[in-house]
Amino acid sequence: MPTSDRYTRIGKAVRTVGRYAAGAFVVAASTLTGWFVFGASDLADVVMVVLLGVVVVSMRFGYGPSLLAAVLSAIAFEFFFLPPYFSLAIANLHYIVTFGVMLTIAFVISHLTHRLREQVEKARRAGIVAQTEQQRSALLSSVSHDLRTPLAVITGATSTMLSPQAPQDEGARRALLETAYREARRLDRLVRNLLEMATLEAGQLKIRKEPQPLEEVIGSALDHLDERLRGRDVDVRIPEDLPLVPFDFVLVEQVLINLVENVAKYTPPESPVDLSAFASDREVTVEIADRGPGVPEDERERVFEKFYRVRDGEGGGVGLGLTICRAIVSAHGGRIWVTERNGGGACLQFTLPLHPEETEAPGG
Amino acid sequence: MSDAPVVLVVEDDAEMRTFARIALAAYGYLAIEAKTAAEGIRLATKHRPDIVLLDLGLPDADGSEVTRHIRKWSDVPILIISARGSESAKVKALDEGANDYMTKPFGAAEMMARIRVALRNSAQSRSEPVGIVKIGEDVRVDLPRHCVTVRGEEVHLTPIEFKLLATLIERAGMVLTHRDLLEAVWGPGHEDETQYLRVYMTHLRHKLERKPARPKYLMTEAGIGYRLRLESQ
Numbered sequence: 001m002p003t004s005d006r007y008t009r010i011g012k013a014v015r016t017v018g019r020y021a022a023g024a025f026v027v028a029a030s031t032l033t034g035w036f037v038f039g040a041s042d043l044a045d046v047v048m049v050v051l052l053g054v055v056v057v058s059m060r061f062g063y064g065p066s067l068l069a070a071v072l073s074a075i076a077f078e079f080f081f082l083p084p085y086f087s088l089a090i091a092n093l094h095y096i097v098t099f100g101v102m103l104t105i106a107f108v109i110s111h112l113t114h115r116l117r118e119q120v121e122k123a124r125r126a127g128i129v130a131q132t133e134q135q136r137s138a139l140l141s142s143v144s145h146d147l148r149t150p151l152a153v154i155t156g157a158t159s160t161m162l163s164p165q166a167p168q169d170e171g172a173r174r175a176l177l178e179t180a181y182r183e184a185r186r187l188d189r190l191v192r193n194l195l196e197m198a199t200l201e202a203g204q205l206k207i208r209k210e211p212q213p214l215e216e217v218i219g220s221a222l223d224h225l226d227e228r229l230r231g232r233d234v235d236v237r238i239p240e241d242l243p244l245v246p247f248d249f250v251l252v253e254q255v256l257i258n259l260v261e262n263v264a265k266y267t268p269p270e271s272p273v274d275l276s277a278f279a280s281d282r283e284v285t286v287e288i289a290d291r292g293p294g295v296p297e298d299e300r301e302r303v304f305e306k307f308y309r310v311r312d313g314e315g316g317g318v319g320l321g322l323t324i325c326r327a328i329v330s331a332h333g334g335r336i337w338v339t340e341r342n343g344g345g346a347c348l349q350f351t352l353p354l355h356p357e358e359t360e361a362p363g364g
Numbered sequence: 365m366s367d368a369p370v371v372l373v374v375e376d377d378a379e380m381r382t383f384a385r386i387a388l389a390a391y392g393y394l395a396i397e398a399k400t401a402a403e404g405i406r407l408a409t410k411h412r413p414d415i416v417l418l419d420l421g422l423p424d425a426d427g428s429e430v431t432r433h434i435r436k437w438s439d440v441p442i443l444i445i446s447a448r449g450s451e452s453a454k455v456k457a458l459d460e461g462a463n464d465y466m467t468k469p470f471g472a473a474e475m476m477a478r479i480r481v482a483l484r485n486s487a488q489s490r491s492e493p494v495g496i497v498k499i500g501e502d503v504r505v506d507l508p509r510h511c512v513t514v515r516g517e518e519v520h521l522t523p524i525e526f527k528l529l530a531t532l533i534e535r536a537g538m539v540l541t542h543r544d545l546l547e548a549v550w551g552p553g554h555e556d557e558t559q560y561l562r563v564y565m566t567h568l569r570h571k572l573e574r575k576p577a578r579p580k581y582l583m584t585e586a587g588i589g590y591r592l593r594l595e596s597q
Contacts, residue, residue, distance in 0.1 A: 220584040236577035250587040
């Protein structure tokens with residue numbers, strides 16, 4: 001957007017001027033402090049105080065302002081503390097040297113501080129790169145492991161069936177085929193999640209928001225999971241007067257499927273799932289609560305990270321379900337988080353704004 | 365073998381064709397296979413199959429184009445086979461006149477169920493009138509009298525709700541796109557008002573389903589439309 005571009009440019013200029021002004025202000029303050037010290041103690045103490053100002057400026061406000069501060073403090077020093085006082089004239093040669101040394105030290109300080117800042121920044125960035133590299137390779141090995149396991153099972157089971165030594169017993173043959181089938185289904189879910197994540201990350205996601213009843217999308221998501229929810233009590237509570245909510249059906253259905261599927265994965269079979277929704281003036285909150293082991297407090301934010309799993313290998317996924325949920329919910333202008341449920345279990349909540357056009361950022 | 369229903373499978377992937385051929389044969393159907401859209405159209409003309417399974421991702425043409433071609437001269441049921449996430453392509457083919465769709469991957473049982481429904485529907489459309497339709501154990505719809513009972517109790521439906529239900533019953537078991545339903549119930553010019561449709565569908569569920577938030581009969585097809593199941597699964 002051209003206007004917002006201009007605003008950022010103006011904002012940047014204002015901040016730059018601000019930093020120089022702040023630098024000048026610090027010099028004024030250190031000079032004033034020097035003034036109080038002056039007379040009571042040695043001129044060397046005054047030099048220290050004034051130079052301290054330069055150090056502060058170069059640490060806080062960057063290279064440019066610190067150079068300005070160096071020049072200003074040398075001039076101020078000359079003006080206030082070298083005879084003749086309150087004049088830029090210099091009484092004798094000795095003081096010219098003092099002034100020169102003062103200026104040089106001020107420059108050296110600002111330069112050294114600037115270098116130090118650069119080094120720190122570089123080290124920090126190198127640290128981040130190393131960390132993401134490490135994360136990436138860990139992720140890659142985790143994903144390839146997760147994809148290979150079902151593939152190995154399918155290959156093993158089907159090749160056994162094809163081999164001359166294939167089991168003759170009908171039960172054994174059936175068991176082999178059933179494993180292959182189950183693992184193929186699992187592979188399908190994994191690939192679907194990976195593809196979905198790739199789409200979300202590539203920014204190719206098109207959201208088609210339409211105001212609609214929440215009940216329908218909940219019903220549709222639960223129907224998809226019918227088989228996986230067998231044996232569980234599924235309780236859905238939606239107030240009759242819940243307003244229509246603007247959202248993309250396919251995407252929000254995916255959020256609900258992922259969340260309820262997590263319950264099916266991580267809680268004991270036959271433990272219940274409770275879905276509910278309530279509205280405030282601005283948003284609708286959807287809640288999916290279970291009676292499982294819950295999510296440890298220090299992991300409640302991390303579970304939304306890509307490829308993160310509370311306990312490795314459990315659940316049989318790649319750790320993308322909640323990441324996808326968060327991406328979809330944020331794209332709708334909502335929030336998603338997990339808390340502990342009263343009386344034990346996990347409680348996942350997400351919101352969808354009722355009037356998204358008001359909350360959306362300008363130009364977004 | 366000669367009176368086995370003929371299924372034309374238009375699919376470019378050889379393994380998928382093998383799967384379809386074997387599964388169809390096991391259920392007593394005869395499969396003929398086409399690898400491209402052009403071949404599919406040619407074989408559809410030549411063999412007059414009882415049903416067409418049409419893959420949406422063909423190399424030479426869009427599935428909806430094939431559908432449009434076949435629809436010029438034939439009412440043969442067309443079942444779309446497609447990958448997940450291509451809702452708009454599915455809707456396009458359905459709006460061109462395809463009858464239903466399946467999303468890859470699917471099993472033989474699902475394929476057969478869809479084929480049976482499609483064949484039954486095409487047979488029904490030739491012998492129209494239906495009197496009383498049962499939806500599951502609970503719901504009885506008396507079409508001529510516009511009367512609906514749920515567990516023996518009469519339930520009042522508004523004219524629009526009844527029309528919506530009757531439209532779904534007409535094509536029971538098969539998907540109806542939002543457009544199909546809007547056109548049939550509200551008339552042409554209302555094709556984009558899916559919001560109404562959703563609200564009426566919700567009303568209908570509250571009147572007919574035991575648990576409207578876990579429907580057994582009035583099913584939603586995400587991004588596409590609705591499907592009426594006559595029996596709960």
